Amino acid sequence: MAERIVLACDWMDRPAWCDRVVALAERDWSNMETMKDLPLNALRVYALACAHGGVRAAARELGVAHSSVSRHVSELEAWLGVPLGNHAAGRGGWSPSAQGAELGNAVLAALQEIESATNAIREQRSRFAVTLSAAPSFAARWLLPRLPSLERSHPRIELSVLVNQRLDVLPAAGIDLAVRMGQGPWLHLECQPLMDDALYPVMSPEYWEEHGRPSRPHQLQSLRLLHDRDPQAGWNLWRKQFGPESLNLQVGPRLASSDLLLRAAAQGQGVALARHRLVMDDITSGELVRPLGDLEVRVPDAYWLVRPHSRQLPTAVATVIGWLKDQAKR
Numbered sequence: 133m134a135e136r137i138v139l140a141c142d143w144m145d146r147p148a149w150c151d152r153v154v155a156l157a158e159r160d161w162s163n164m165e166t167m168k169d170l171p172l173n174a175l176r177v178y179a180l181a182c183a184h185g186g187v188r189a190a191a192r193e194l195g196v197a198h199s200s201v202s203r204h205v206s207e208l209e210a211w212l213g214v215p216l217g218n219h220a221a222g223r224g225g226w227s228p229s230a231q232g233a234e235l236g237n238a239v240l241a242a243l244q245e246i247e248s249a250t251n252a253i254r255e256q257r258s259r260f261a262v263t264l265s266a267a268p269s270f271a272a273r274w275l276l277p278r279l280p281s282l283e284r285s286h287p288r289i290e291l292s293v294l295v296n297q298r299l300d301v302l303p304a305a306g307i308d309l310a311v312r313m314g315q316g317p318w319l320h321l322e323c324q325p326l327m328d329d330a331l332y333p334v335m336s337p338e339y340w341e342e343h344g345r346p347s348r349p350h351q352l353q354s355l356r357l358l359h360d361r362d363p364q365a366g367w368n369l370w371r372k373q374f375g376p377e378s379l380n381l382q383v384g385p386r387l388a389s390s391d392l393l394l395r396a397a398a399q400g401q402g403v404a405l406a407r408h409r410l411v412m413d414d415i416t417s418g419e420l421v422r423p424l425g426d427l428e429v430r431v432p433d434a435y436w437l438v439r440p441h442s443r444q445l446p447t448a449v450a451t452v453i454g455w456l457k458d459q460a461k462r
Contacts, residue, residue: 171211175239177204178216182228182236195298261290262448265310268295269390270435273410275311278459286451308449309439311456314364316436327460329434330408331365332427334420339400346423349374356402357384360393367405369429394420409435435460 181190181201191198209216216232228236266275271293282291294307317323333352340346343355353376357367371379384402387393390410397404398419406420408428414420437453 171204171208174204174208174211175235176243177201178208178232179236179239179243181205181217181226182233183240186226258290259446260288260448261292262446262452263292263294263306263308264452265294265296265307267297267311267313267389269410270311270313271295272391273394273413277413281459282452282455285455289448289451291452307440308446309437309452312436312438313362313434314436316433316438318438320441321438322441324437325433326435326437326456327409329431330428331369331405331431332408332422332429333370333403333424334394334397334406334411334415334422335403336398336400337418337421339397339402340421340423342400347425349424349427350376352376352379352403357381358393358396358402358404359384359386360390360405361386361388362390364431364434365390365405365407370405373429374424374427407431407434 177190177194180193181187184190184193187201187205188198191201194201205217214231216229216235218227218229264275275293279291279293282289296307296310297312311326312318316325335355344351346352346355357379359367359381367379367381371377371381385396387396390407393404394406394411394414396402397406398414403423411420415422437456439449
């Protein structure tokens with residue numbers, strides 16, 4: 133079609149409108165062939181590298197290794213056949229070339245248009261829809277068992293739960309509300325404490341029996357410690373308050389989540405320092421025991437309700453917040 137338009141225009145004096153028509157026709161036909169070949173992931177990664185001032189900064193933004201970002205940039209350069217960056221001396225010294233900066237700006241502009249379009253669609257969802265984000269262990273052990281209560285109390289609420297611990301993605305990911313563990317509040321977000329917590333040792337009934345039913349802090353020295361990688365739930369907090377001072381914290385497996393930690397304890401692999409809010413159901417069911425009685429390390433304001441700043445709190449989000457606070461009190 134583009135060829136036919138060019139021939140027709142050659143018979144006249146090539147007015148400006150003719151050039152525009154030819155360009156549009158060529159674009160439409162070429163899109164059919166090239167759109168499927170566009171390295172979209174590489175383009176997105178490269179645009180972020182331009183926007184954040186380097187490969188390492190882009191890697192931090194994406195939560196990936198910087199070698200992965202470098203690979204995407206190299207693939208894009210190979211596809212285009214043009215170098216897109218300048219490597220300066222020193223670690224992490226990288227900047228886009230002139231052509232690369234132009235490409236990065238164009239891709240960023242396109243991504244912003246896509247984001248605006250998707251946000252507009254999100255805004256058209258049901259006014260009863262709420263998207264909540266939480267850490268994996270909290271979602272599995274505290275939130276999930278209580279969701280039937282939310283459905284009974286507020287049947288019109290449509291709650292979606294995302295497992296995500298990053299705070300910087302809340303607005304972009306369309307997250308209305310998050311529950312976070314840690315020492316808040318956090319900048320640029322609306323934060324309010326949800327509930328306290330406590331830390332205490334737990335183990336399986338079988339492990340407790342096999343090791344002579346320990347009931348005093350000094351007896352922890354003879355047990356295999358299971359460690360949560362979260363420093364806010366570390367055995368050093370227990371040792372500081374209850375001892376013994378000789379308790380060796382250098383030995384024992386370290387697990388990436390509270391859920392894995394408690395599963396290991398339930399399987400008789402050792403003694404874990406557990407978060408009360410996450411282990412209470414296992415204590416009630418008898419799957420785990422609390423051998424040292426009421427001794428516990430108090431953790432004030434351990435869980436927070438976090439949401440993006442907004443002028444008005446949607447009714448559905450306010451309903452979920454009220455329900456979470458009620459559950460926390462129980």
